[in-house]
Amino acid sequence: MKVIVEADGGSRGNPGPAGFGAVVWSADHRSILAETSSAIGRATNNVAEYRGLIAGLQAASEVGATEADVYMDSKLVVEQMAGRWRVKHPDLAPLHQQARDIANTFDRISYTWIPRDKNSHADGLANKAMDVAAGEVADPPDPVVSQENSATTEVVTNPAGWTGARGAPTRLLLLRHGQTELSVQRRYSGRGNPALTDLGVQQARAAARYLGDKGGIDAVVASPLQRAHDTAAAAAKALDLDVEVDEDLIETDFGAWEGLTFSEAAERDPELHRKWLRDTAVPPPAGESFDTVAERVRRAQQRIVAERAGRTVLVVSHVTPIKTLLRMALDAGPAILYRLHLDLASLSIAEFYPDGAASVRLVNQTSYL
Incomplete structure (x- = not known):
């Protein structure tokens, strides 16, 4: 059975509160066969993207897929999984290998980069997961000041709060x-x-x-x-x-x-x-x-x-x-x-x-x- 996998992951702060989302579609992109999402605590964008890919491939395997066309808005993950870019970062190497191990169980698999607005379903799942992660790893209401390191007095704010x-x-x-x-x-x-x-x-x-x-x-x-x-x-x-x-x-x-x-x-x-x-x-x-x-x-x-x-x-x-x-x-x-x-x-x-x-x-x- 052929399916379409759309996956996404993100981090607010990079690293920061992170989560992923993935959806498995029928080959004609009309029916959702499975979807999954999860908060993963504090992580980078790229780690979250790989976690989304792994979850999507696992979900596709569980519904009985033998062929998969994977679409993601992470150029890095797509190019690395396609073998065109090397995996250099030590945090990504084990995730890349895990994704490849799952991918190797399919008869055929492809990876294609798409713009973020074409990946809206997975993006929505990932953002909901990041909302959960933000609640789990939220900063305290007042800054914690360390006497040993005054750098911890920095308070990072999001300018979006002032602009909408x-x-x-x-x-x-x-x-x-x-x-x-x-x-x-x-x-x-x-x-x-x-x-x-x-x-x-x-x-x-x-x-x-x-x-x-x-x-x-x-x-x-x-x-x-x-x-x-x-x-x-x-x-x-x-x-x-x-x-x-x-x-x-x-x-x-x-x-x-x-x-x-x-x-x-x-x-x-x-x-x-x-x-x-x-x-x-x-x-x-x-x-x-x-x-x-x-x-x-x-x-x-x-x-x-x-x-x-x-x-x-x-x-x-x-x-x-x-x-x-x-x-x-x-x-x-x-x-x-x-x-x-x-x-x-x-x-x-x-x-x-x-x-x-x-x-x-x-x-x-x-x-x-």
């Missing part, structure tokens, strides 16, 4: 690349490809150590330019993840101003330079306007949110794309691009909710450098 946003947000950790020679000389550095300086390498490693200790990151996505990719690679190594490249996260094309200082560009094209500083629709000569950058950065943001809904993604890019993502999250006007300052190797955080709401949690953190 619904659903689990996709959290983007926005890391700017480390120092290059052009940034030392304060020159326009767009599509040119300078390498990190020795200090830039140290900055990338410091950020990687911080992010590795922090954990809870599901994917690393980077600009194709070397300075960003090398910064991302350091973090990916600390997180035991691969770097995925997104061309839309590349820096602005400064055209004829590439490699010039501010003063040199202003002297070369005085009137155009003045207009460019006031109007995001104006491009540098043979270059790209900030409005054009915004269009492709929005594509990248929409793609990341669609493919990794409710997950935490490290995005390693450049000053303009990161400013643009923060502008999008704030729903701010173009003037913010000229007023935000982002240091090299700095970290900012933006969250995007399924209903279109967004929030900014952090801007320009450099305490780890």
Whole structure:
């Protein structure tokens, strides 16, 4: 008998209160043959996703299925189960093996990624399970202050409570690349490809150590330019993840101003330079306007949110794309691009909710450098 298995899992906080849901459908997707869900206490998104898959496969086996088409909105689980991605994280390896052992009992099985909105039944079950988990592992009403470690005085709140946003947000950790020679000389550095300086390498490693200790990151996505990719690679190594490249996260094309200082560009094209500083629709000569950058950065943001809904993604890019993502999250006007300052190797955080709401949690953190 052939069935369709839809599975989902999630965590509010990553790690945080977690749960999973799975539903087994008839081959024509008209009848529900089985469904299952459970709270699993405190866990990461990826652990919850694997637990949902395992439960779905077990349920399919129990109804007598011999063939299964599995659909999930976790790209990581789908790619790992399909054998296209390696399983690196030690917490996932035993779950992956358990899922494979069950899968091997079927005559045929396939794995397909689907957007979250196409996985609504399993998503609903998983969210109900997370509601239960949140009650089981809820934080105390007042912070518990440890005399040994003052860091426990931090109280993390969900900005959704102030905005009315619904659903689990996709959290983007926005890391700017480390120092290059052009940034030392304060020159326009767009599509040119300078390498990190020795200090830039140290900055990338410091950020990687911080992010590795922090954990809870599901994917690393980077600009194709070397300075960003090398910064991302350091973090990916600390997180035991691969770097995925997104061309839309590349820096602005400064055209004829590439490699010039501010003063040199202003002297070369005085009137155009003045207009460019006031109007995001104006491009540098043979270059790209900030409005054009915004269009492709929005594509990248929409793609990341669609493919990794409710997950935490490290995005390693450049000053303009990161400013643009923060502008999008704030729903701010173009003037913010000229007023935000982002240091090299700095970290900012933006969250995007399924209903279109967004929030900014952090801007320009450099305490780890």
